[in-house]
Amino acid sequence: MIVTSLSAPHAAQRIVFANEKGGTGKSTTAVHVAVALAYQGARVAAIDLDTRQATMHRYIENREETRARRKIELPGPVCEVFRGTTVEELEEQAIRLARNADFLIFDTPGRDDPFARHVATEADTLVTPMNDSFVDFDLIGQVDAESFKVRRLSFYAELIWEARLKRSRATIEQQRRxxxxxxxxxxxxxxxxxxxxxxxxxxxxxxKRVGFRVAQGLSERVIYRELFPSGLTLLDKGHLGELGTSHLVARQELRSLVAQLNLVVPKAAPQRVLAAEGTA
Structure with a gap:
């Protein structure tokens, strides 16, 4: 479980959604987690590092347009795209957004990227979405073709392993999470x-070898793609119209995922009142 740093009790917790492979549901997961935290009363900011597609930023733009058009309350993050060229510029942007946030979320591109590597190694919570296939598993480890036992770590897993070792030493010296x-x-x-x-x-x-936890994520559902133009999420009860049973199950999957991330929302944060389960 994440605890607040003693040296910076009001520092925003950094949540990084990173996977060097595309098509794993990374941006969809990032948006829904950000909205879920906002509904719990947390102040959430986000930086989209995918300057080409900027899926998370576009999603939040669509959400703001829907909020203004319908004149409704839609909790969500403040989201910006990183347009800089150096790590120093990225950190300046992160520090600025973190001043008024409990959580700072980074959505990274589905490719090898120096800025994505930087924020991954600086994460308080690193979330790596993957599809259930050995094509995606190859990002973190290689398996034997016959026994399917892990032969070696991938470059990415080694990078995170070394970052976690470094963080362990700094946890005591610098009181970092x-x-x-x-x-x-x-x-x-x-x-x-x-x-x-x-x-x-x-x-x-x-x-067991590198120390990550495994969480159940989101199923493949058409509704995630259908909600993108409006910027709505499965948590926006009362604004979605008639929902079927499968959508209610999907909402529960999302809540379960957020719970598994063990993110601590400040107690002073006022939670938004949601409609009762089973209503749209």
Missing amino acids: QMDWVVVRNRTGHTDARNQRRLDQALGELS
């Missing part, structure tokens, strides 16, 4: 049983 690395398994419903068992075994083995 320890990094919590969470691998989120998205789209598990599209994996056959045998492949899922093999992935369970490989993730379990690798998690």
Whole structure:
């Protein structure tokens, strides 16, 4: 569980959504977690590091347009795109946004990127979404073709492992938070049983070696793509119209994921009142 630093009791907790492979549901997960935290009363800011697609930033722009058009309250993050060229500029932007935030979220591009590597190593909570396939697993570890046992760590896993070791030493010396690395398994419903068992075994083995936790993520659902133009999320009860049973299940998946991240919202934050479960 994340605790507040003693040296900076009001410092924003950094949550980084990072995966060097695209198509893992990273931005969708980041947006929904940001909105979930805002609904709990947290002040949330976000930086989109994907300057080309800027999916998270576009989502929040759409959300602001819907809020203004419908004249409704839609809690969410303040989101900016990083347009700088140096790590120093990125840190200046992060520090500025963090002054008025409890959580600072980074959405990173689905490719190798120096700024994404930087924020990943500085994360308080690093969230790595992945689809349930060995193509995605290869990002963090390589397995034997016959036994499916982990042969070696990937470059990315080694990078995070070294960052966590460095953070462990700094935790005592500089009173920094320890990094919590969470691998989120998205789209598990599209994996056959045998492949899922093999992935369970490989993730379990690798998690013991490098110290990440495994969380169940979001299923593949059309509604996530349908909500993008309006900027709405499954948490926006009362603004979504008629929802089917599968959408209510998806909402519960999202709540479960947020709970598994163990993020601590300040007690003073006033929670928004949500409609009762089962209503739109």
